[in-house]
């Protein structure tokens with residue numbers, strides 16, 4: 667007698683704990699009808715135990731991906747093993763609002779879930795229990811960290827003045843492009859270009875005016891690029907553009923359009939109207955290139971020729987003659 671009074675007390679404690687614990691507890695039968703629904707689930711769903719009792723869970727919450735979750739539940743019934751899901755697979759099972767003070771920016775509660783098989787006295791799995799964990803704080807922290815890392819990655823690749831790739835990242839891409847050419851033999855072109863007499867712009871109008879000119883050149887370059895083109899600021903007033911899957915003829919067309927576009931620009935600074943030009947060197951990939959530095963050198967030599975022959979010009983590196 668004394669023993670059963672003790673059992674009853676223990677049972678009462680157990681119910682009390684299940685009711686107040688800070689994780690969601692749901693018991694479902696074979697047909698997914700709700701058999702138990704604790705305080706956590708009541709508070710966050712706004713649905714009381716009597717409202718959900720014996721109702722099919724999927725009918726009550728249409729945000730739950732039915733096919734996916736019923737498959738998971740089915741495997742727990744069959745294999746008599748636990749199953750887990752994480753917020754990284756699916757951010758939530760139940761779309762509960764997030765009320766956390768620190769991570770209040772998250773719209774909903776991120777959840778992990780464990781599904782546990784519940785055995786009858788005969789050893790059969792007749793029910794499963796879903797345990798829902800609120801992992802909003804750690805999920806939001808992890809997402810913020812990821813976001814920050816991506817921003818840092820962008821910052822380490824991008825030149826602050828022009829928003830083009832910086833030299834380090836551009837050179838990495840250049841090496842990849844060279845290797846891609848060696849593998850596929852699909853031609854690409856490299857254009858190096860440089861603002862003519864840029865020192866004069868700085869000396870005459872000041873460094874700020876010079877910066878504005880560099881930015882105007884970059885903006886015009888960006889307007890002319892295709893998505894696959896890779897453009898970088900190579901040095902102070904020197905730029906490099908990789909045109910993927912492009913032969914010298916098409917690259918020359920691109921270079922001349924850019925040259926004319928920049929020739930037509932006006933940069934206004936402290937009542938001065940500043941005009942300027944660029945010189946460009948184009949080099950196409952070819953069989954005799956043994957490493958990427960040759961490609962770079964050929965483009966640089968073509969740029970030098972453009973400067974030598976009067977500036978505001980495009981010169982193209984000659985391709986090696988094929989043996990007859």
Ligand SMILES: Nc1nc2c(ncn2[C@@H]2O[C@H](COP(=O)(O)OP(=O)(O)OP(=O)(O)O)[C@@H](O)[C@H]2O)c(=O)[nH]1
Nearest residue numbers: 860861862863864865866868873874876877902903
């Ligand atoms: N405003 C500004 N000037 C820069 C920047 N980076 C480099 N420069 C300047 O760019 C100028 C480059 O001059 P040079 O290499 O002599 O070439 P240039 O005057 O353009 O003459 P050519 O290339 O022969 O036509 C130098 O005066 C540098 O100080 C920058 O970020 N902003």
